[in-house]
Amino acid sequence: xxxxxxxxxxxxxxxxxxxxxxxxxxxxxxxxxxxxxxxxxxxxxxxxxxxxxxxxxxxxxxxxxxxxxxxxxxxxxxxxxxxxxxxxxxxxxxxxxxxxxxxxxxxxxxxxxxxxxxxxxxxxxxxxxxxxxxxxxxxxxxxxx
Numbered sequence: 001x002x003x004x005x006x007x008x009x010x011x012x013x014x015x016x017x018x019x020x021x022x023x024x025x026x027x028x029x030x031x032x033x034x035x036x037x038x039x040x041x042x043x044x045x046x047x048x049x050x051x052x053x054x055x056x057x058x059x060x061x062x063x064x065x066x067x068x069x070x071x072x073x074x075x076x077x078x079x080x081x082x083x084x085x086x087x088x089x090x091x092x093x094x095x096x097x098x099x100x101x102x103x104x105x106x107x108x109x110x111x112x113x114x115x116x117x118x119x120x121x122x123x124x125x126x127x128x129x130x131x132x133x134x135x136x137x138x139x140x141x142x143x144x145x
Contacts, residue, residue: 045091045099052088056081 059081067074090099107114 045096049088049091052084052091056085056088059084 059077063074063077063081066077090102094102
């Protein structure tokens with residue numbers, strides 16, 4: 001009996017040690033995931049910021065070209081280009097959490113614009129997906145022959 005109690009006590013301490021080691025390993029893995037997720041999230045943001053900066057430069061150059069013939073359109077394009085450039089700067093300089101907070105704040109302040117933007121993005125994504133499908137279908141069809 002005494003041996004059984006001693007064995008069960010040692011089993012409990014061993015189990016407690018395993019639980020503690022598991023908890024520590026889980027905490028370490030969680031911290032590693034957080035740091036890696038942040039780094040992974042910043043890479044696409046940098047690429048997106050570069051693309052937006054290119055769009056802003058294009059808007060500015062188009063505005064310069066149409067300025068003599070359509071000054072109102074040129075002003076609109078310059079304004080849009082400046083806003084796009086500001087967005088690209090924000091993407092480079094702000095953290096992901098700050099960008100999400102800003103998006104949530106904008107969505108609360110301008111829900112109709114947020115909904116319209118979501119519709120436009122959804123439409124653009126559906127067009128991209130649809131544009132890529134026929135090629136895959138044709139490849140499969142050619143390979144099966």
